[in-house]
Amino acid sequence: MLSTLLASDVVAPFSSPKIDYHALAPELVLAGVIVAVLLADLFLEESKKWVLSTIAGFGLLAAFIPIVTLAVSGHRARSMFGGAYVVDTYSLLVKGIFLLAGYVVVLLSQNYLEEGDYYQGEYYFLLLSSILGMVMMGSSRDLVTIFVSLEFLSIPAYMLAAWRKRDLKSNEAGTKYYLLGVFASAVMLYGMSLLYGDTGTTILKGIGAKLQNGSMSPVAVLGIVFVIIGFAFKVSAVPFHNWAPDTYQGAPTPITAFLSVASKAAGFVALINLIYVAFPHGGDVFQPMIGVMAASTMTLGNVMALRQTNIVRMLAYSSISQGGFILMPLAVAGGKSSGNALTAIVTYLAVYAATNLGLFAVIIAVSRKTRSGEVSSWGGLFSYAPLLGVLATAFLASLAGIPPLGGWVAKFGAFRAVITSGTNWGYALAIVGAVNSVIAFGYYGSLMREIWMKPVPDGDTAPIRTPSSLNAALMICGGATLALGVVPGIILRFSDIIKL
Amino acid sequence: MSQLLRSYLTVAMFGAIGVLLAALLLAISALVRPNRPNADKSKVYESGVDPIGDGWSQSQIRYYVFALLFVIFDVETVFIFPWATQLERYAGFGLLEMGIFVFVLLLGLVYAWRKGVLRWV
Amino acid sequence: MNAVMIAIIEPQPIWYLMLSALLFSIGAFGVLVRRNPLIMFMCIELMLNAVNLSFVAFSRIWGDIGGQSTVFFVLVVAAAEVVVGLGIIVSILRRKPGATADDISLMKG
Numbered sequence: 176m177l178s179t180l181l182a183s184d185v186v187a188p189f190s191s192p193k194i195d196y197h198a199l200a201p202e203l204v205l206a207g208v209i210v211a212v213l214l215a216d217l218f219l220e221e222s223k224k225w226v227l228s229t230i231a232g233f234g235l236l237a238a239f240i241p242i243v244t245l246a247v248s249g250h251r252a253r254s255m256f257g258g259a260y261v262v263d264t265y266s267l268l269v270k271g272i273f274l275l276a277g278y279v280v281v282l283l284s285q286n287y288l289e290e291g292d293y294y295q296g297e298y299y300f301l302l303l304s305s306i307l308g309m310v311m312m313g314s315s316r317d318l319v320t321i322f323v324s325l326e327f328l329s330i331p332a333y334m335l336a337a338w339r340k341r342d343l344k345s346n347e348a349g350t351k352y353y354l355l356g357v358f359a360s361a362v363m364l365y366g367m368s369l370l371y372g373d374t375g376t377t378i379l380k381g382i383g384a385k386l387q388n389g390s391m392s393p394v395a396v397l398g399i400v401f402v403i404i405g406f407a408f409k410v411s412a413v414p415f416h417n418w419a420p421d422t423y424q425g426a427p428t429p430i431t432a433f434l435s436v437a438s439k440a441a442g443f444v445a446l447i448n449l450i451y452v453a454f455p456h457g458g459d460v461f462q463p464m465i466g467v468m469a470a471s472t473m474t475l476g477n478v479m480a481l482r483q484t485n486i487v488r489m490l491a492y493s494s495i496s497q498g499g500f501i502l503m504p505l506a507v508a509g510g511k512s513s514g515n516a517l518t519a520i521v522t523y524l525a526v527y528a529a530t531n532l533g534l535f536a537v538i539i540a541v542s543r544k545t546r547s548g549e550v551s552s553w554g555g556l557f558s559y560a561p562l563l564g565v566l567a568t569a570f571l572a573s574l575a576g577i578p579p580l581g582g583w584v585a586k587f588g589a590f591r592a593v594i595t596s597g598t599n600w601g602y603a604l605a606i607v608g609a610v611n612s613v614i615a616f617g618y619y620g621s622l623m624r625e626i627w628m629k630p631v632p633d634g635d636t637a638p639i640r641t642p643s644s645l646n647a648a649l650m651i652c653g654g655a656t657l658a659l660g661v662v663p664g665i666i667l668r669f670s671d672i673i674k675l
Numbered sequence: 676m677s678q679l680l681r682s683y684l685t686v687a688m689f690g691a692i693g694v695l696l697a698a699l700l701l702a703i704s705a706l707v708r709p710n711r712p713n714a715d716k717s718k719v720y721e722s723g724v725d726p727i728g729d730g731w732s733q734s735q736i737r738y739y740v741f742a743l744l745f746v747i748f749d750v751e752t753v754f755i756f757p758w759a760t761q762l763e764r765y766a767g768f769g770l771l772e773m774g775i776f777v778f779v780l781l782l783g784l785v786y787a788w789r790k791g792v793l794r795w796v
Numbered sequence: 797m798n799a800v801m802i803a804i805i806e807p808q809p810i811w812y813l814m815l816s817a818l819l820f821s822i823g824a825f826g827v828l829v830r831r832n833p834l835i836m837f838m839c840i841e842l843m844l845n846a847v848n849l850s851f852v853a854f855s856r857i858w859g860d861i862g863g864q865s866t867v868f869f870v871l872v873v874a875a876a877e878v879v880v881g882l883g884i885i886v887s888i889l890r891r892k893p894g895a896t897a898d899d900i901s902l903m904k905g
Contacts, residue, residue, distance in 0.1 A: 322870070326876070
């Protein structure tokens, strides 16, 4: 292997690649913050460790600044490293979602960590590393870049899931997530090697140019199938969802929020990059596969969620079923409504991130008082914590898709994408989705009933004291959920700028 | 005869000569040396000290941290070798990039050092 | 006659692809069948190395360096995964010696 590299000394003199530092600024800032957190953790006294969460939070906001400056500096796509790394408006949008979601997770973690006496420095270091991986995923347009970003975001997440070392449940969460995650990346990599073997390039655009309609070789078909199966694990699509409920239940709650939102969104972003850039003509291969996965994911997620009594576990299945709705537009990608589908997915990801993180913020706030994860512990929440009760209801309603909240706009977009595809099984998928939206009312509604109608368990009506960081997280998520629903301009603007 | 087989032939001849030579030396010494077996001679040799316990023993779990550290730093060199072979071609740019890479690795080492992982026992 | 036989023995890139597919299947089978987390993990390593072999073979077929440099990344990422994975598995085996994947299932439903 080395000998080929060694033998390449006959080629032309080396000229250093042009690097657009402005386009890379979010990643560079984030990398700098990661180094700062690590060093600060090593040389700070135990009593001053609270600084770390501040550094992490401000670091994420600082990385957001170059995204804004890039967005206002024109809609030109900036391509680097031979097309392996592209910064365009779509990637800026998803990067913004990742950074803000990461910021909310830092807010959620603050008190959880300080009160639980966990390793703060390493926690924020790993959390930021994982977010950096996601930000890189937004721009990845090359098989190797996608692989490296994916592992960059997954490996810290394995450790974070097993964070409570002394708790067997957390260990179990980490082991399951790890073994299945690595297995999935091996399957995905094998698919990538087949794609490379069929086309002779790892650049997605090059692969897309080689894989033309009707002339796809069996090797390429196998490659596409393997790659999609690999990512189906990451987004916990049925039948590759088994790890999700256990991992979500066992991991620390802020990490559960992080995994169910950001990590899942990164998987979808990778799928979008692959499907829209590399397999635009592979519709015959991936559409049936993703369609079946989407239908079974939302159905099974919903049916299982109905039976749960633990809130986090119920939300785990709810997030599986939401994943099915996000997959739904992907099943018609490559056809007539390709553009609609892309907008629908990104909109859904933004809304889902705001809503689900908000719901987890409520869970963390309530469990500070009740110390329980059972559905019944939410009984009469409105009577003693009216603000939390209203916010929780709003988030649940948004997840269920009730207007005028963000979730409604997201669901509407997803249904519009499959219906405008004009294919029979776009319609079939829309019907399955509609039935599932109704089923989902069952468990979202039962939680609402607990909040508004059930008596308070043990009659303990002491108010819940929420720390300011948690309040900030609740306000951000609540505001975003409402704004995405009632200000349609935001979403309309999405469709102008999201193009691949 | 194909080029491949010819190169394998060299390898085979080399191996055969090696085995033959070792066998020959052992055979000669077996013929020449006196033969007086006793129990002490068949004991395991452990730097002159009397061996204690079984040949298989468990090693301390804390050594596994060293093993992990070794694995990670060892594998990272995979990026340094190709760069080193083309050092002149990549010139200043390559040096800077590799400097950043090694700096990040160094951070890992500093972390291990501050956490006291590097202390032996 | 002799020349023909020797020409057949010359390894073709496709042989490596077949070997890689075989290794990958053995690894995948092992992950699904075995119950010891360490052995499952070794099987995953086998799958990753099958991928490396296939990348190098394809790289040879195309005469393109891209596949070989991909292997570098896969190797390094696999090493990072080994370290993290062993850390997690050791921490669970410390608390529960001799645990199998069936023992590691406190959570159900």
